[in-house]
Amino acid sequence: MGAGSIAIVGAAFLYAAILFLHGDLGFPVGLLSDYYFQVLMLAAINIIVTIGLNLINGFAGQFSIGQAGFMAIGAYVTAMLATFVVPIADFAVPFQILAFIGIVLVSGCAAGFVGYLVGLPSLRLKGDYLAIVTLAFAEVVRSIVRISDEISAGLAHIGLTKLAAQIGGIGGPRGFGGFPQLADIVIGPVRIPTLFTLIFISVVLTVVLARNLVYSSYGRAWLSVRSNELAAEVMGVNSTRAKVLAFVLSGFLAGIAGGYFAFVIRFLHPDSFSFLKSIEYLIFLYAGGAASLSGSIVAAGTLTILPEFLRVIGFDQWRLIAYPLLLIVIMLWRPSGLMGDREFRFLQNPKLRGRHAS
Amino acid sequence: MSWFGQAPRPVLVRLLAFTLAGVLLAVWYVYQYGGAAALQQLINGLQRGSIYALIALGFTMVYGIVKLINFAHGDIFMFGAYIAGFAGSALLGNGHFVAFAGALLISMAATALLGVTIERVAYRPLRDRPRFSALTTAMGVSLFLENFFALPPASVPFPLNYIVFGPNYLSFPQLIPVKYYSFGPIYITSMHILDLGLAIVLMVVLHAFIKHTVTGKAMRAVAFNTDAAKLMGINVDRTIAITFAVGSALGAASGLMYGMTYGILASPYFGIFPGLQAFIAAVLGGIGSIPGAVLGGFLMGVSETFATSINSNLGYMTSFVILIVVLLFRPAGLLGKFQREKV
Amino acid sequence: MLLDLTGVQLSFGGLYALRDFSLSVGEGEMVGLIGPNGAGKTTTFNVISGLYPPSKGVVRFRDQDLTGCPAHEMAARGIARTFQNIRLFDRLTVLENVQVASHWRRGYRLWDAAFRNSRFAEAEQGSDEEAEALLATFGLYERKHERATSLPYGEQRRLEIARALASKPSLLLLDEPAAGMNPAEITALIALIARIREEFGISILLIEHHMHLVMGICQRIAVLDFGVKIAEGTPDEIRTNTRVIEAYLGEPVENERRQ
Numbered sequence: 037m038g039a040g041s042i043a044i045v046g047a048a049f050l051y052a053a054i055l056f057l058h059g060d061l062g063f064p065v066g067l068l069s070d071y072y073f074q075v076l077m078l079a080a081i082n083i084i085v086t087i088g089l090n091l092i093n094g095f096a097g098q099f100s101i102g103q104a105g106f107m108a109i110g111a112y113v114t115a116m117l118a119t120f121v122v123p124i125a126d127f128a129v130p131f132q133i134l135a136f137i138g139i140v141l142v143s144g145c146a147a148g149f150v151g152y153l154v155g156l157p158s159l160r161l162k163g164d165y166l167a168i169v170t171l172a173f174a175e176v177v178r179s180i181v182r183i184s185d186e187i188s189a190g191l192a193h194i195g196l197t198k199l200a201a202q203i204g205g206i207g208g209p210r211g212f213g214g215f216p217q218l219a220d221i222v223i224g225p226v227r228i229p230t231l232f233t234l235i236f237i238s239v240v241l242t243v244v245l246a247r248n249l250v251y252s253s254y255g256r257a258w259l260s261v262r263s264n265e266l267a268a269e270v271m272g273v274n275s276t277r278a279k280v281l282a283f284v285l286s287g288f289l290a291g292i293a294g295g296y297f298a299f300v301i302r303f304l305h306p307d308s309f310s311f312l313k314s315i316e317y318l319i320f321l322y323a324g325g326a327a328s329l330s331g332s333i334v335a336a337g338t339l340t341i342l343p344e345f346l347r348v349i350g351f352d353q354w355r356l357i358a359y360p361l362l363l364i365v366i367m368l369w370r371p372s373g374l375m376g377d378r379e380f381r382f383l384q385n386p387k388l389r390g391r392h393a394s
Numbered sequence: 395m396s397w398f399g400q401a402p403r404p405v406l407v408r409l410l411a412f413t414l415a416g417v418l419l420a421v422w423y424v425y426q427y428g429g430a431a432a433l434q435q436l437i438n439g440l441q442r443g444s445i446y447a448l449i450a451l452g453f454t455m456v457y458g459i460v461k462l463i464n465f466a467h468g469d470i471f472m473f474g475a476y477i478a479g480f481a482g483s484a485l486l487g488n489g490h491f492v493a494f495a496g497a498l499l500i501s502m503a504a505t506a507l508l509g510v511t512i513e514r515v516a517y518r519p520l521r522d523r524p525r526f527s528a529l530t531t532a533m534g535v536s537l538f539l540e541n542f543f544a545l546p547p548a549s550v551p552f553p554l555n556y557i558v559f560g561p562n563y564l565s566f567p568q569l570i571p572v573k574y575y576s577f578g579p580i581y582i583t584s585m586h587i588l589d590l591g592l593a594i595v596l597m598v599v600l601h602a603f604i605k606h607t608v609t610g611k612a613m614r615a616v617a618f619n620t621d622a623a624k625l626m627g628i629n630v631d632r633t634i635a636i637t638f639a640v641g642s643a644l645g646a647a648s649g650l651m652y653g654m655t656y657g658i659l660a661s662p663y664f665g666i667f668p669g670l671q672a673f674i675a676a677v678l679g680g681i682g683s684i685p686g687a688v689l690g691g692f693l694m695g696v697s698e699t700f701a702t703s704i705n706s707n708l709g710y711m712t713s714f715v716i717l718i719v720v721l722l723f724r725p726a727g728l729l730g731k732f733q734r735e736k737v
Numbered sequence: 738m739l740l741d742l743t744g745v746q747l748s749f750g751g752l753y754a755l756r757d758f759s760l761s762v763g764e765g766e767m768v769g770l771i772g773p774n775g776a777g778k779t780t781t782f783n784v785i786s787g788l789y790p791p792s793k794g795v796v797r798f799r800d801q802d803l804t805g806c807p808a809h810e811m812a813a814r815g816i817a818r819t820f821q822n823i824r825l826f827d828r829l830t831v832l833e834n835v836q837v838a839s840h841w842r843r844g845y846r847l848w849d850a851a852f853r854n855s856r857f858a859e860a861e862q863g864s865d866e867e868a869e870a871l872l873a874t875f876g877l878y879e880r881k882h883e884r885a886t887s888l889p890y891g892e893q894r895r896l897e898i899a900r901a902l903a904s905k906p907s908l909l910l911l912d913e914p915a916a917g918m919n920p921a922e923i924t925a926l927i928a929l930i931a932r933i934r935e936e937f938g939i940s941i942l943l944i945e946h947h948m949h950l951v952m953g954i955c956q957r958i959a960v961l962d963f964g965v966k967i968a969e970g971t972p973d974e975i976r977t978n979t980r981v982i983e984a985y986l987g988e989p990v991e992n993e994r995r996q
Contacts, residue, residue, distance in 0.1 A: 093526075161725050164463060168677045169721055172714035179711035186705070209707075245851045252850035252857065253836070253843040253864070259828045260837045267824035270786050271838040272812035272904050281847070311670065315465075315533050322530040327828070356541035363534035364516055371520055371527035377828070387865070388882055 043382035047240050055229070062225030072344065077232055077300050079340040080239045081293045086320040086336040087246050087329060088289030093318075094326035095255060096282040097262025098159070099167040103317045105174025106147040106287040108309035110294025112181060112206060113143040115215050115304055120202040125216030133230055136218060140234075140295040147291025148284045150177075155283035159276055174314055178306045184208045211305040218299065235296050242289060243383070246329055249285075251385050258282055259327070323366050325373030330380040335373070339363075412720070412728070423700060430579035435700050441586050441655065443695020444593035448648035449672035450679070450687035450694075451600065452641030458617040458682035459637045460521065465532040466512060467645060468669015469539035472662060474505040474646025475566075475653045476543070476559050482650075483567045494569045498650055502643040509642025510635050518631070543662040563660050566653035589651045596647055597688060600640070604684070613637055617682070671698065674717050680730020689728060738797075739764050739940050740816075740908055745784055745794030747777075747964075754780040755964045758794070762908065762940050767930075769955035770944045771975075773985055776961040778944045779821055782910045785942075786818045787811035798908070813841050817901035818910035821944075823893050825885040831896060832881040835868040838903035868903060874936070875899040875929075891922055895929070902937060909933070911943045915950055923950055930954060952976065960984065 054076065055061050057068035068076075085103055092100050117139045118124050124135045158169045180187070188204035191197075206212050221228040249255055257278045260268035265275050298304055317336075324335025339359070346355040366374065424432045449471050456464045464470075482497035516535050520528040547555040573584040604610035612633045615623040624630050652668065653659055675694040679686025697716055702709030720728060740762040747755040755777045762768050770778050783789045785796060787808035796804045798814060806814075817838070826834050844860035872878045875895045880888060885896060894914060901909055911930075915923050927950060934941065945951045951958060952972040960968040960975060962984040968975055975981055 099526075157722055161721060164457075164681060165677065165721055165725060165727070167463075168674060169718055172674070172717050175714050176711055176718075179707055179714075182707045182710075183705070186707075248851050248853055249847075252861070253840050253845070254847065254850055256829060256833050256837050257840050259833075260826045260840075263826035263828045264824045266788065266808075267820065267826065268837065269808035270788065270812060270818055271900065272809050272841045273837060274807075274809045274841075311666075315537075319530060319533060322526045326524075326526060357538055357545070360534040360537035360541065364531050364538065367527050367531040367534065368516070368519055371523040 039382035039384070040386075043380075044240070047236075051233075051236055054232075058229070060227045060229060073229075073232065074300060075341060075344050077235050077296070079337050080235045081296050081300065082317070082320060082336040082340050083239050083333050084242045084293040084296075085290045085317050086324070086332040087242050088286035088293075089317050089321050090326065090329065090332045091246065091249075091258070091289075092279070092282040092286045093321055094328070094332075095250060095258040095262065096279050097258075097327075098279055098282070099163055100170040100283065100286070101167045101311075101314050101318060102170035102172075102174030103286070103290050104309040104311070104313035105170075105177040106151060106290035107294035107297060107313070108174070108177050108181065108306070109147040109150055109287075110140075110143040110291030111298040111304055111309070112212070112294075113146050113291075114139050114295030115212055115298045116202060116206065117142065118299075119215050120205055123216075124218075129219050129221060132219060133234070136299075137234065140292055143295040144288045144292035147294065148288035151284045151287025152280065155280040155287075156276075159279040159283060171311065171314070174309070174311065178309055181206060181306045182208050209306060211303055213303040215299065215302060217302075231296070231299055235300075238292065238296070243329065243333065247383050250329065251387070254278075254281070262327070319363055323363060323373055325375035325377055327377050328373065328375040328379055329383050330378070331373050331375030334375060411723075427703075431703070434580050435703050436696060437580070437582060437586060439696030439699035440692060441589045441695070442699055443692035444589045445648050445651050445655070445691075446668065446672045446675050446695050447688045447691025448593055448596060448644045448651070449668060450675040450691040451597070451684065452645045453673055453676040454679070454681055454684060454687040455613075455637050455641045457676070458684075459613060459634055460517070460528075461525065462517060462528050462532065463673070463681075464641075465529070465669075466535040466539060467641070468665040468667075468672070469536050469662075470505055470509055470512075470642050470665075471645040471649050471652075471669060471672075472659075472665030473508055473539065473543070473649070474501045474642070475649030475659055475665075476564060476662070477501040477504045478646065478650035479564050479566050479653050479659060482569045482653075486567055486569070490570050493567070497569060498647060501646040501650055505646035505649075506639035506643045509638040509645075513635060513638040518634075540663050540666070559662050561661055563658055566657050566659060568657075569654055585655050589655055592647065592651060596644060600644070600684070603640075609633065609636055671713060674713055677727055678717055678720055680727030683727065683729045683731075686727055686729035738762070739766075739799060740785065740942070741795070741797040742781075742785070743795045743797070745781075745791045745796065747780060747784060747789055747791050753964045755784070755791070758961075758964070758966055760959055760966070760969075762942055764907075765934070765938060765940055767934060767941050767954060767956050768943070769951040769958040769972075770942060770961065771946070771948075771951055771958060772961035775963075776984075777964040778961055779912060780964075781961070782818055782912055782942075782944065785811070785908075785910060786816055809841070812838075812904055812906075815905070815907040816910070817904050817906035817908070819894075819897040819901050819912055819914060821912045821916065823897055825893060825896060825900075827884070827886040829885060830882050831877055831885050831888065832865070832868055832872065834885045834896060835871055835900050835903045836864050838900050839864055839867065839905075842905075871899050871903055874932075890917060894918075898929075898933070902933065902939075907939055909939050909941045911941060911945075913944055913946065915945055915947045923947060926950070927954055 052061070054068065056063065057065055058073050059065045059068070085107060089100070089103050092098050118136065122135055122139060124132050124139070127135055154170070154173045158166055161169060184203055184206040185208045188200045191200035191203060218230045220230050257268070257273045260271065260273055261275045261278050269275050301308075320336040320339055321332060323339065324331030324333070343355045343359050346358060370376070420432065449467065452470070453464065453467050456462060456467070478497040478501035481500040482493050485493040485496040512535055516531050517528050520531060543559045544561045545554070545558045546560050547558055550558060570584060570588065575582045604613060612623070612628045613636070615626065615628055616630055616633050620630060671694050672691065675690035676687045677690070678693060679688070679690030693716070694713055697712050698709050701712035738761045740760075742758060742760045745755055745758045746753065758777070758781065760781070770781060772778055780789065784791050787803070787806050787810065790805035794804070795802060798816065803811060803814065826837060829837065843864065845857045849857040869878060869881065872881055875898070877892060877896055877899060880892070885893070888896060898911070898914065915926055918926065930941065931954065933939070943951065943955060955972060958970065958972055958975045959966055960978070960981050967980050967984060968978045970978070
């Protein structure tokens, strides 16, 4: 069995183990409370976003710092569609899940499309200037949410009352809550938590698909742009198109993650997607190792769960300074990130099976 | 062939285009709200702009010399404001002038020390490393400063409980008497004069320092080509430390101005927003360019003030829209140099 | 004519890098481009490969006007080049460096790569085999999975050339391929270039400072000085051209004879 298959089996076991600890497999195990169950879901969401960010900042070597903007688009579109447009609360279980998947995919595509609009002109800018444009984009998204009441009023003014009502529901600075909840699937004593399962499958799919792209002509094109953009162009790589592609994909992934995020925390507010949130993902990416998929998984996972662990052992307020201190220590100790540009066995280049990929 | 990515046209043409756009907007505003309101907002905007300009100067100086976006700079500004507040309160009994001057000097010194320490501990070890290492560390430093100083004094052991600021707001002491001068429907306060005046004085001093002192020349040399500067015998480490000190001191002065102008420091997180605006200002003007930072700072201050007067949410958004527009037409910022990669 | 540069002009600020420069390269020809440092030789390559659009003049390739086309399009149409300072992709292996050059001929789309279907597998295998064959020709097959920048200097230079050939060009621009080489290596390089011409049947435009390399293998040589072509002809003609000698030595030949 190849390393990849072992990993998939391992993931399946992990899934089953988590469900067991959460008490869903019929045994009265209470080791994993609902709160920490939610933390696991957030960790998975963070992994998805970080992998997306890795494509543009890690592999393509750019500096995009507005991931929260894409998440916000995904979150709000999902919440809006699920609450106002497609009343999934009223659907029966299998249709509800399908509808939700559809909504999340649409949100991802919306975010990806916006990524295309933003990326095409911006990705010709160099380094730090690109960064500021992506930051500005994220803030503009937030501001648009903030003035949603005014937009809604304007739409009502010109007669689009239904659309106005839907946009008005976003609530601007008041926040947006009250979305329907996904019903879990119950089979006898076993309960399958729908949201968690969808998120888990999404993470696995994201890792697999990202890895496939990385070890293909696309990944090579990205790395060539990162290594030496001029030479890449001369060798026939349309560097702008490569960058835009990475940008769109990262937007799509962040959008999907945003959709899940909305349903996990069940209350959206423009401040949930501030620059601080974008910084979080940058930290996950660089602390794990840019251009290392394994690094993104490890960093996003541990840095989401670790602060909660600190909360458990009673260091709650120190959590807020321990976390940045930990980050500084990691960067000083391992400036290339925890994994550098190395990968776990199952994520290494399949052509180098058995050899150590340098 | 699209027009993006080509070599920039002469600076003059661009500046003319932007001033034209600005003039058109100004005309619309005056038509909508009246000339007096417009002039008042302009004055307020210049005041806010002078605060931003000083912070932006710190950003741009550090970037110019070590190519690092110091995410922690907004928090250095915050630190300066708090120290100025405490120093000012302590010295208030000795009269306004002493309180003001004392607050200014003490906070500039303390903040410079903080800046130099951060550089030494967190940034210097990563100087030869890929750019993102220092950037990530800067983000960590920023979060650390914010969260550390926001710790409630009651919950930390001695001696930290005297150092932290706590999560609540600080009322800034009134260090100079606030006087109003009216000119018809327009008013200018002593704060307007102080802010603009202090900013201009500091900029002039900075300019003289960079242009005419040996250290200033060293700073320019290191910014231009670090390796060559080293070979010329310049102590690069010391020069970089001085740059951080000066940049932080400017941020502290700006913090003092902010506290005196708005009277309240909301929390140790309050530096994030002005820091962000100043960062945008520095990029807008061309990051690494000192006159650019000044220009950008004032532009941001004025546009934010005008936009906020129309709608408070709009103010925030305008900064970013302006930035995007400027960068699309002038990818290196208004006064930035377009760095062509040598083949 | 394969390549036709007519009246090309390029200026930076007020400085003319190239002025009224015209050059032609025919099918299968081997043309040399020489001149003192700063004459505009690499700038010429930058114009031909699409990195700098000329301010004036026309670049025609295979009878099509490609003036101002971006670099990646020039590459797709069959123009490849190497760089004076080696520009290998440091984050890729030797094999991957070569494979990048065939990116636009990859033969599959995003969907195929993401889901690893048969179209992807076939195309990837073809790409691997093609690249490996090329590496074998250049004696780099053993190192195919090593980081490109971990190779010794001479092999890195060979890899540069191999990479350029991976895009199956009709015109190859070699920018100082012999820089930093000792006489033995240069002899090997001459043999390599001759073999490339034979095996791949391409035209080569060569910038070099090693005179005996240029004189030895080029059919025609053009000489640049301060952005202007001051001579063009066979190696023998160029060798004895007084203007050329002056340009390199910087003083009229008369004075030299008197000393």
